[in-house]
Every structure is written in structure tokens, then in C-alpha cells.
Amino acid sequence: MTLDLTTELAAARVLAVIRGTDTAAAVATGIALLEEGVRVLEVALTTPDAPHAIAAIRSAAPAGALVGAGTVLTVGDVADVIAAGAQFIVTPAVVESIPEAVRRGLPVAAGALTPTEAYTAVRMGASAVKLFPAALGGPAYLKALRDPFPDIAFVAVGGVGLAEMPAYLSAGAIAVGVGGPLVGDAASGGDLDGLRHRARAYLAAAARPPAS
Template identity: 80%
Template sequence: MTVNLTAELTAARILAVIRGTDTAGAIAAGTALLEEGVRIVEVALTTPNAASAVEALRAAAPAGSLVGAGTVLTAADVADVAAAGAQFVVTPAVVESIPEAARRGLPVAAGAFTPTEAYTAMRMGASAIKLFPVSVGGPAYLKAVRDPFPDIPFVAVGGVGLADLPGYFAAGAIAVGVGGPLVGDAASGGDLDALRQRARAYLAATS
């Protein structure tokens, strides 16, 4: 069954972005996030053996959770993550993986920064737009880009700290994607207890 990514992101509000230097660390971080109640996690393909991490997290994920792959650039990347069981894909830019994922029935949060890129990505089959790097312009920029496209679902990604959440939600983001400020060094074998504490704080801020 195809996931309604927009509805899931709107309900969850948080997309955790796991980008590490160690496969086992990425799996441990993803497992901790899922155990703490973060419902949607993305493993970036810059993580070593990322497809294996996606597969492991899919196997361990609680019912109602989603595990996807990020930094998905090519048609070959889409094939790899689909085989690993990814339930959605995320891109950093307007790239060939968008129509390929859509063709396979995998929903895509496509990376874009300008109105033209956002519109183009949606025409290519994206389900939502990952406005990245959103910290360059902040909530005011998100609002400005969204104004002419009220029907495009935007996810604010890139340098989104805990204190930034209210501003992005007020500007119209359906969700925020959070990597470093949430995951820290946990995906590279770092502090999982600190990760769990940050996860609880982010979830509390969206409840």
C-alpha cells in the first residue's frame, strides 16, 4: 500500500534525519528514536550501508511508524532503497530520483529552495517539498515561498532547532525535518541517552 506521506508528516510533525558515519550507530540511533515515539525516520544514503540500516529499522519499527531513505539522487538509488523496504524517499534537490520513485509508488519529499524548484518538483511527482536549507531564510522565507503555493505541503529542513519549531509551524510547515539538532553524534556511535532526551523534548514541543 502506498503511504500518504503528506498526511503522515502532518500528523507526526517531526521527520528525524539520521546521517552518520557508522552503520551500527545509525541503526542504534534510529531504534532509539522509534522507541521514544518519533514516528518517521529517514536514513541518509551518505551513511555507510544505509540500505542495510533502512532494512534493519523497518524490521524493528513499531506499527504506525515509517522508515525512509534520504539523499536519494538517482534511479539506481531508488531501486536500492525500495529493495531495502524504504517507505518513502527524500531528496536534497530536484533530481532524477523524483519521477522514478513516483513511478514505483514511493512517495517523495523533494528538496527545493526556490519557488521554481518547488513547482518543478511537484510536477515531477513529489508528494511534498522539503524546503532546504530553510535556515538561510527562516520562517519568513518559508511563508514567502508558500504564499503563491498554498496547496503545496512544505517540510522545513536544515538547521531547525527546538526553539525554531513554533515559527516554522506558524509559517505553514506541515512538519520539520531535523538532523543534527536532534540526532547529534548518536548516529556515529555517540550518546544515545542524550538523543533520547532530545527526542522527548522535540515530541513535547509538537504535542
């Protein structure tokens, strides 16, 4: 049965993005996020030995948690992350990995910025559109995109900090993807305690209903 990524993201509201320079630290980061209650996370393939990190985090994940792969660009990348146990993929753009992942039963959050890119990504089979970099247009741009595309599930990613998160949710994002503002330097061997504190803050914000 194919995972309903849109429903899972809408329930979680926070997609944690792990992108670091150390494999073991990336694994520790993922486990810490899961322990704090984050339920959907991705490991970017720019992280050293990312497939190993994905497999290790997946093996430690509780029931109901989702571990995906980010920055998935090629057909080969799709094969690698499937072998590692990734449950979904995220792309930074409209790329060849989208139809390949869909063909192999893996849901996709596809990166797009323009209306044409968003429409194309969905036509290629993406379950959700990762509006990236969201900060380029802000919540008002997301709201404008949703007017012609009310049925596209948008995830705002790129420059979305804790202060900006409510505005994106109010503008119609089903979730926000957060890397640096949440993870900090933890995935490169840095502060895990700070990571845990920030994770709790993001989850508390996600639990509040968005302003109408």
C-alpha cells in the same frame, strides 16, 4: 495502496534525519528514536551501508512508524532503497530520483529552495517539498513561498533547532526535518541517552499547537 506521506508528516510534525558514520550506530539511533515515540524517520544514503540500516530499522519498527531513505539522488538509489524496504524517499534537490520513485509507487519529499524548484518538484510528482536549507530564508521566507503555493506541503529542513521549530510550524510547514540538532553524534557511535532526551523534547514541542 500508496502511502499518504503528506498526511503522515502533518500528523507527526517531526521527521528525524539520521546521517552518521557507523552503520550499527545508525541502526541503534533509529531504534532509540522509535522507542521514544518518533514515528517518521529517514536514513541518509551518505551513511555507510545505509540500505542495511534502513532494513534493520524497518524490521524493528512498530506498526504505524515510517522508515524512509534520504539523500536519494539517482535511479539506482531508488532501486536500492526499495529493496531495503524504504517507505518513502527524501531528496536534497530536484533530481532524477523523483519521477523514478513516483513511477515505482514510492512517495517523495523533494528538496527545493526557490519557487521554481518547488513548483517543478510537485509537477514531477513529489508529495511534499523539503524546503532546504530552510535557515537560509527562515520562517518568513517559508511564509512568503506559501502565498503563491498554498497547496504545496512544505517540510522545513536545515538549521531547524528546537527553538526555531514553532516558528516554522506557525509559518505553515506541515513538519520539520531535524538531523544534527536532534541526533547529535548518536549515529556515529555517540550519546544515545542524550538523543533520547532530545527526542522527547522535540515530540513535546510538536504536540503543542502552533501559534496563529
